[in-house]
Amino acid sequence: MTRARRHTRGRLPAVLVAPAVLGLAFLVVPLAGLLVQAPWSDLPGQLLSAEVGQALRLSLVCATLATLLCLLLGVPLAWLLARGDLPGRGLLRALVTVPLVLPPVVGGVALLLVLGRRGLIGQHLDAWFGISLPFTTAGVVVAEAFVAMPFLVISVEGALRGADPRYEEAAATLGASRWLTFRRVTLPSILPGLVAGTVLCWARALGEFGATITFAGNFPDRTTTMPLAVYLALETDPDAAIVLSIVLLIVSVVVLASLRDRWIGGAT
Amino acid sequence: MTLHARLQVARDSGFRLDIEVDIAPGEVVALLGPNGAGKTTALRALAGLLPLTGGVVRVDDHVWDEPPRVFLPAERRAVGVVFQDYLLFAHLSALDNVAFGPRARGTDRGTARARAREWLDRVGLAAHAGARPRSLSGGQAQRVALARALVTDPEVLLLDEPLAALDAGTRLHVRSELGRHLDAYRGRTLLVTHDPLDAMVLADRLVIVEDGRVVQQGPPDQVARRPRTEYVANLVGLNLLRGRADGTTVVLDDGGQLVIAEPADGPVHVAFAPSAVGLYPEPPAGSPRNTWPVTVVGVEQHAHTVRVRLDGAPPVLADVTTAVVAELRLVPGARLWAALKATETRAYPF
Numbered sequence: 001m002t003r004a005r006r007h008t009r010g011r012l013p014a015v016l017v018a019p020a021v022l023g024l025a026f027l028v029v030p031l032a033g034l035l036v037q038a039p040w041s042d043l044p045g046q047l048l049s050a051e052v053g054q055a056l057r058l059s060l061v062c063a064t065l066a067t068l069l070c071l072l073l074g075v076p077l078a079w080l081l082a083r084g085d086l087p088g089r090g091l092l093r094a095l096v097t098v099p100l101v102l103p104p105v106v107g108g109v110a111l112l113l114v115l116g117r118r119g120l121i122g123q124h125l126d127a128w129f130g131i132s133l134p135f136t137t138a139g140v141v142v143a144e145a146f147v148a149m150p151f152l153v154i155s156v157e158g159a160l161r162g163a164d165p166r167y168e169e170a171a172a173t174l175g176a177s178r179w180l181t182f183r184r185v186t187l188p189s190i191l192p193g194l195v196a197g198t199v200l201c202w203a204r205a206l207g208e209f210g211a212t213i214t215f216a217g218n219f220p221d222r223t224t225t226m227p228l229a230v231y232l233a234l235e236t237d238p239d240a241a242i243v244l245s246i247v248l249l250i251v252s253v254v255v256l257a258s259l260r261d262r263w264i265g266g267a268t
Numbered sequence: 269m270t271l272h273a274r275l276q277v278a279r280d281s282g283f284r285l286d287i288e289v290d291i292a293p294g295e296v297v298a299l300l301g302p303n304g305a306g307k308t309t310a311l312r313a314l315a316g317l318l319p320l321t322g323g324v325v326r327v328d329d330h331v332w333d334e335p336p337r338v339f340l341p342a343e344r345r346a347v348g349v350v351f352q353d354y355l356l357f358a359h360l361s362a363l364d365n366v367a368f369g370p371r372a373r374g375t376d377r378g379t380a381r382a383r384a385r386e387w388l389d390r391v392g393l394a395a396h397a398g399a400r401p402r403s404l405s406g407g408q409a410q411r412v413a414l415a416r417a418l419v420t421d422p423e424v425l426l427l428d429e430p431l432a433a434l435d436a437g438t439r440l441h442v443r444s445e446l447g448r449h450l451d452a453y454r455g456r457t458l459l460v461t462h463d464p465l466d467a468m469v470l471a472d473r474l475v476i477v478e479d480g481r482v483v484q485q486g487p488p489d490q491v492a493r494r495p496r497t498e499y500v501a502n503l504v505g506l507n508l509l510r511g512r513a514d515g516t517t518v519v520l521d522d523g524g525q526l527v528i529a530e531p532a533d534g535p536v537h538v539a540f541a542p543s544a545v546g547l548y549p550e551p552p553a554g555s556p557r558n559t560w561p562v563t564v565v566g567v568e569q570h571a572h573t574v575r576v577r578l579d580g581a582p583p584v585l586a587d588v589t590t591a592v593v594a595e596l597r598l599v600p601g602a603r604l605w606a607a608l609k610a611t612e613t614r615a616y617p618f
Contacts, residue, residue, distance in 0.1 A: 169317050174372050175344075184372075
């Protein structure tokens with residue numbers, strides 16, 4: 001019963017369609033190439049190799065720790081930006097988003113200057129506590145958190161600003177302190193935004209390269225995360241590089257799928 | 269033992285609220301007024317969601333707010349609030365919504381839940397304890413909100429338009445339910461509403477606020493019989509005129525004069541029902557009534573009558589039947605004669 005749909009406004013102009021198809025291919029073909037080139041036969045062996053396993057484990061641990069750090073600092077910051085009645089809020093919000101557009105390498109350099117052994121804060125950390133962050137696993141976490149936190153803050157702040165503050169007033173009239181209100185009323189009401197922000201933050205931390213290699217260097221089992229391992233393996237063992245890339249690709253797809261309803265579903 | 273409140277709030281917009289309300293234990297006071305009169309501001313100030321800029325809120329000898337020295341925030345006041353759209357927490361069950369207050373005030377989980385269950389039972393919702401607010405009807409949500417406000421045994425109960433979100437069908441039932449619970453409550457209740465019916469049915473005393481000031485207060489029947497402002501007269505469906513009485517003759521401020529039944533002296537209000545005003549095509553001859561020429565300004569259909577807005581000296585509202593509308597061809601601009609018996613009027617001093 002289907003009838004050929006007649007175009008009321010003529011055919012799509014080739015001048016738009018051709019670049020559109022080209023653009024699509026440009027985005028999709030490299031990913032497809034990755035899958036085609038993959039050494040499928042010894043994929044399990046590659047995945048279980050010590051080198052890949054190390055990088056994978058380190059990446060997961062560091063991204064997760066960085067995400068926890070972001071949650072610990074980023075959620076209160078988002079709350080302050082959304083609810084706090086402070087002057088210069090627009091400027092603060094702009095400052096928070098700087099790492100989002102800053103080249104990660106620059107972020108790494110900045111971290112080195114501040115937290116490095118002779119840095120503004122780093123020299124005191126070293127002198128007083130004997131703590132040195134650069135070129136350690138902790139340094140990886142710091143670099144990843146620096147780059148990923150804006151994603152969480154922006155997502156959570158948006159959710160907070162969309163939440164009705166009158167519910168917080170209702171909680172206050174029921175005798176709840178602001179902290180209890182935040183935990184029991186505000187946080188649950190922004191949970192979807194918080195989850196989306198956390199996933200996004202984690203994915204960004206997992207893929208972090210520039211700031212990590214600048215601030216934490218590249219020491220296998222200590223600071224060589226997956227993206228660093230991919231870059232290095234490309235020289236010595238291209239197959240390993242492909243396997244690592246596929247793992248990262250799969251993680252990205254899973255992240256995208258988990259955010260589908262929020263980001264893509266609305267567009268259909 | 270009463271709540272004493274002198275509420276002064278000055279806003280940047282230039283609006284000033286300045287009202288005084290006292291509520292005795294067990295008493296229900298309705299704060300009635302048009303939109304923007306400052307009712308919700310008053311409620312928020314009593315709840316502790318908005319600090320006063322002047323005045324005092326005191327329960328017994330306990331001062332809640334007295335600028336600039338004292339301000340107890342909402343969480344430290346013994347208040348219960350039912351908000352206009354209830355503001356039930358969507359992620360909590362009805363039971364946990366009601367248990368929230370006791371939990372926040374330090375009761376352990378088991379006891380808080382037991383008390384919440386008891387209150388849900390009292391408002392007839394024991395079967396819905398596990399339901400999320402989203403799945404409750406408007407009337408049920410309102411009862412959960414009431415239970416949530418009362419479970420902490422507050423000294424002061426504040427209700428902000430508690431029936432406004434309900435449709436007409438459930439409203440009648442929920443109103444009588446609410447009345448029952450307010451009767452049982454031993455604390456002080458302030459009901460904020462713009463609906464005169466809610467106020468008349470539920471309150472022991474009305475406080476009418478216009479533009480941040482109290483314009484009239486008293487028991488509902490007295491307010492209904494003797495309105496003092498245009499707004500109140502409109503609420504209770506009466507014509508209200510002002511004038512100066514000398515015996516049984518009142519010279520009206522709006523022009524014209526009326527003969528009233530009871531002699532009076534000095535400035536008076538004269539109130540009468542729109543249904544008491546008769547309309548005639550010619551001056552009714554030889555009748556003991558007040559008659560004066562009028563022009564039809566507007567005609568609106570009400571439930572079973574037609575309300576006619578008339579310009580003249582004085583301008584009045586008249587309620588007539590549809591038959592009269594047809595017979596007299598009541599269209600805007602029509603010239604007629606209005607008639608009003610002296611015995612239908614009620615005059616009372618300013």
